[in-house]
Amino acid sequence: MATTIEYIETNGLKVPVIFEEDKRLPLVTMQFVFQNSGSITDTTKAGLAKFSAKLMGEGTKKLGSSAFAESLESKAIHISSSAGKETFVMEVGCLKEEFSEALRKFSSLLKDPNFSDEAISKIKTTTIGALSSKANDFDYVASNELKAVLFKGTPLANPASGTIESVKSIELNDVQAFVKEHLVSSRLIVVVGGDIDVNKAKDEITKIIKTMPKGKMTSLPYYDVNQKVSESILKRDTKQAYVYFGSPYNIKYNSDDYYKARVATFILGTGGFGSRLMEEIRVKKGLAYSAYARVSVSKSSSHMTGYLQTKLDSLGEAQKTVVEVVAEFVENGVTKDELQQTKKFLLGSEPLRVETMSQRLNRTFMEFYKGQELGHSVKELELIKELKLKDLNEFIKSHREILEMSFAIVTK
Incomplete structure (x- = not known):
């Protein structure tokens, strides 16, 4: 049912x-x-x-x-x-x-x-x-x-x-x-x-x-990411450097373009092996075991975050590489092959996201909570399927705010 x-x-x-x-x-x-x-x-x-x-x-x-x-x-x-x-x-x-x-x-x-x-x-x-x-x-x-x-x-x-x-x-x-x-x-x-x-x-x-008491409903506040780019370095007794980074992402939870953000972020850093960050930081340079980036978009905030661990002596290079990968991504967008592979994964893995009753209930809850019509997730998949390379790259280039990265680092 x-x-x-x-x-x-x-x-x-x-x-x-x-x-x-x-x-x-x-x-x-x-x-x-x-x-x-x-x-x-x-x-x-x-x-x-x-x-x-x-x-x-x-x-x-x-x-x-x-x-x-x-x-x-x-x-x-x-x-x-x-x-x-x-x-x-x-x-x-x-x-x-x-x-x-x-x-x-x-x-x-x-x-x-x-x-x-x-x-x-x-x-x-x-x-x-x-x-x-x-x-x-x-x-x-x-x-x-x-x-x-x-x-x-x-x-x-x-x-x-x-x-x-x-x-x-x-x-x-x-x-x-x-x-x-x-x-x-x-x-x-x-x-x-x-x-x-x-x-x-x-x-x-x-x-x-x-x-139950009736109480009252209040409006949910929205908090923007701090406009001032900054870096916080915490010194600890550690054998690895822990690098966390984040930036603003100017998109609302109910934006018609959210599906583009989902595709773009998958290519940049959510998709594991094959993603830009993993390919450059682990595969090509061997700086970290893993490197990720993801977008968090909710009613109360919207931002991009990412992280990696690296050797103490390669901290500077790893941090520089993150900045370079994101800059190149925004400047030149993605390739046709990257878009096709991402479409295959997102569309092909969809059945795994609605296997259980709890998954389906949660999906419907999120649609309702966001004010979307029932079945919005299915329509979003259709939009992903039909997404053109030109439109995706224009979207990526329009979000230069993700270049305004702040860092939180734990190192020795």
Whole structure:
């Protein structure tokens, strides 16, 4: 059955439900996706959204973490929470016959989260421990430093999990305020799939929505990349240099030209072997095991990023090569053969992207979230198929802003 968009009308709201029936296994999954509620909202304390997601994984205050987990395990029910950049997601998975019970558990969690000093202390300890262990993960360090360089002065400059200092500062009232503001029905998109009738699913979900606070939807801020090109070098006890680079990419998430950006970036650095960066940096010069570049385009930001690791004594040459490859790419565009090979890969690999129900649900969710019509992804593939070399190269040359590269480097 194809994925469809349904609606639940209650409490003066029209809550969208993305649904796909799949009877191959007696399983049901459901997600409550809260918009404009991810780490981009961490304006005062970095890591608060992810911290709050962990709190929602600590069971109800009535039962506590262990007893709530045991009550789920006895019925083979899974409930988890996570925070992305722009969304906060709570997920339920269960056997078909346990769907009603799973939603009762889920509803009790929404009504009575484990807001306790004990839960806060536990999460602080585990989070600070995890952050401490990442101090020597130089990919993590360089990646976060690049965010700080590109988005200085905005929430996107902060590590999504926060810093040791910011996590220490999070208190119970901060999490309570986050949940009160963000886990509300006015921000909600529901995603459901599995061996269940759509009307039964909607009836069960409506009961939960009716008990939720309505709250209010807010507009999502948009953050431009810092206009000042800069370089940040962090000195660590390392045997390799970690080179992360990024630049503005002036294209919106709903642009009609997004498919061109997808093709162009694949050729430049997303496509692995055969991509410009990999070919020049690894194959021809042997400067790194791998080198990548990709474009991140969302409602709240748009930029290009890339990375590589290299020997300490070849850092300068590797960095120079990145700049040269990108400059040549913008100046001269791509070849007919590169375009044809990219088309073959993107079109040929498409079936692998929609093999599972979760992949199809996620694709439909992203189409809906971006305000696109259902089936937009299929139309995009047709546009890629018909893309002319001249049009692609004109697009590439029009985005000279990717030459304005900033670097974050971890070296000895």
